[in-house]
Amino acid sequence: MTGVFLTILKRDLLLTIRQSTDVALVMAFFVVAAALFPFGVGPGPETLGRIAPGIVWVLALLAVMLSLDRLFQQDWEDGALELITLTPAPLPILVLGKAAAHWIGTGLPLIALAPLLGIMLNLTETAYPILIAGLALGTPSLSLIGAVGAALTLGARRAGLLMALLVLPLYIPVLIFGVTAVDAAVAGFSVRPHFLYLGAILLASLALAPLAAAAAIRNAVE
Amino acid sequence: MHRFANPARFMRVAERLLPWFLGLGGILLLAGLYQGLIASPADYQQHETVRIMYLHVPAAILAQGFYFGMALGSASFLIWKHPLGDLMARAMAPVGAALCFICLVTGAIWGKPTWGTYWVWDARLTSMLILLFLYFGYMALANAFDDPSRGHKPAALLAVVGVVNIPVIKFSVYFFNTLHQKSTLFAEGGPSMDPDMLLALMLMLGALGFLATAMAIIRLRGEMTVVKLRAARHGLNRHDDATQDVKHEETTR
Numbered sequence: 001m002t003g004v005f006l007t008i009l010k011r012d013l014l015l016t017i018r019q020s021t022d023v024a025l026v027m028a029f030f031v032v033a034a035a036l037f038p039f040g041v042g043p044g045p046e047t048l049g050r051i052a053p054g055i056v057w058v059l060a061l062l063a064v065m066l067s068l069d070r071l072f073q074q075d076w077e078d079g080a081l082e083l084i085t086l087t088p089a090p091l092p093i094l095v096l097g098k099a100a101a102h103w104i105g106t107g108l109p110l111i112a113l114a115p116l117l118g119i120m121l122n123l124t125e126t127a128y129p130i131l132i133a134g135l136a137l138g139t140p141s142l143s144l145i146g147a148v149g150a151a152l153t154l155g156a157r158r159a160g161l162l163m164a165l166l167v168l169p170l171y172i173p174v175l176i177f178g179v180t181a182v183d184a185a186v187a188g189f190s191v192r193p194h195f196l197y198l199g200a201i202l203l204a205s206l207a208l209a210p211l212a213a214a215a216a217i218r219n220a221v222e
Numbered sequence: 223m224h225r226f227a228n229p230a231r232f233m234r235v236a237e238r239l240l241p242w243f244l245g246l247g248g249i250l251l252l253a254g255l256y257q258g259l260i261a262s263p264a265d266y267q268q269h270e271t272v273r274i275m276y277l278h279v280p281a282a283i284l285a286q287g288f289y290f291g292m293a294l295g296s297a298s299f300l301i302w303k304h305p306l307g308d309l310m311a312r313a314m315a316p317v318g319a320a321l322c323f324i325c326l327v328t329g330a331i332w333g334k335p336t337w338g339t340y341w342v343w344d345a346r347l348t349s350m351l352i353l354l355f356l357y358f359g360y361m362a363l364a365n366a367f368d369d370p371s372r373g374h375k376p377a378a379l380l381a382v383v384g385v386v387n388i389p390v391i392k393f394s395v396y397f398f399n400t401l402h403q404k405s406t407l408f409a410e411g412g413p414s415m416d417p418d419m420l421l422a423l424m425l426m427l428g429a430l431g432f433l434a435t436a437m438a439i440i441r442l443r444g445e446m447t448v449v450k451l452r453a454a455r456h457g458l459n460r461h462d463d464a465t466q467d468v469k470h471e472e473t474t475r
Contacts, residue, residue, distance in 0.1 A: 156366035
């Protein structure tokens with residue numbers, strides 16, 4: 001089973017590297033959108049620093065959402081997805097592999113860029129490790145929940161917009177605990193409860209999201 | 223339970239119940255409005271605004287109940303492939319969304335005089351807003367495919383996935399100590415409110431419950447007609463194609 005998981009992970013990672021502009025575009029969106037906020041709310045360092053964790057998290061959510069079409073759309077269009085479902089290996093494991101590849105191709109670069117956004121938005125120094133750790137714990141959930149949304153909207157009209165409507169409400173809990181963790185760290189409280197919530201969400205989506213996404217894929221390739 | 227999975231049989235029972243639901247709902251609504259607006263006392267602290275509760279709380283309970291029913295119907299559709307469960311979920315969705323909307327709007331109107339604001343990002347309010355988004359997402363996904371029958375399963379899956387939100391709404395006032403009050407209806411040791419108020423609340427809950435169910439039955443009748451029409455048209459088209467093929471053959475001959 002791990003063999004199948006690794007095979008699909010390797011295949012998707014290879015595709016990600018070959019089409020590295022996709023990753024670059026998402027990262028560019030992350031940075032450019034962050035540069036809009038100083039113009040929108042004014043360049044006052046106090047204001048920006050206060051809302052910086054929220055901006056980074058919201059933009060991470062949007063960046064992940066914008067890259068979700070990479071998960072299944074292309075494979076669905078060229079028929080590869082149908083062949084993948086025909087393999088005797090359990091489909092949820094394959095979905096898990098694709099979600100893992102998506103996280104490595106989107107979540108990890110976002111985490112790597114987060115400190116840059118922190119500097120741009122004057123984030124308090126003590127907040128950096130918590131923000132990074134929170135993103136590391138939260139973004140895998142975003143990829144997994146997003147896989148469900150991406151699978152459900154395969155073949156739908158206006159799939160991108162529809163996906164936003166489906167996925168963003170389900171992202172709200174991750175956003176809440178990711179931001180409250182940073183706020184707690186800045187205010188000098190314990191971050192443990194917030195991280196425990198993020199971990200719980202990750203475990204729940206790790207167990208349930210592949211099953212739901214696999215069911216949706218089966219319906220799409222029928 | 224599977225006995226009633228036959229849509230025709232289910233519909234016969236539902237059609238017979240419909241006038242009763244409408245009648246009971248109407249009577250309870252009149253009684254509830256009288257009890258809620260005239261006979262029950264004003265609150266010692268909130269004065270007359272407390273009467274918003276008689277619409278707000280039933281709408282909230284039913285909005286969640288309808289979503290749960292939708293998820294159950296969708297689950298039965300996914301597990302046993304009963305089309306009835308899916309049709310029920312489709313019929314319930316707009317009714318539940320309307321109830322959810324009523325709950326949010328009455329809550330906002332109630333919040334202004336008592337909390338001093340229309341809206342706060344309290345856990346209860348936010349999770350209720352997510353419920354409304356889930357209703358919207360369900361309806362959008364169910365109608366997002368060119369082939370209408372393609373939308374059934376994805377929408378049913380979404381309804382089942384979204385059920386994680388229901389316990390979040392229920393327990394949000396216990397886990398996160400925020401502005402929205404805790405439940406007085408399902409409190410330990412029974413409801414802690416004036417019996418006159420409780421009576422008004424129960425009457426309105428019954429009224430809204432019966433009327434919303436009646437509306438769902440009427441909508442279910444519509445959904446079934448759509449399916450029948452589609453099947454009939456599909457058969458007709460096939461028939462047309464067949465006759466055209468025959469004609470085509472005749473002309474080529």
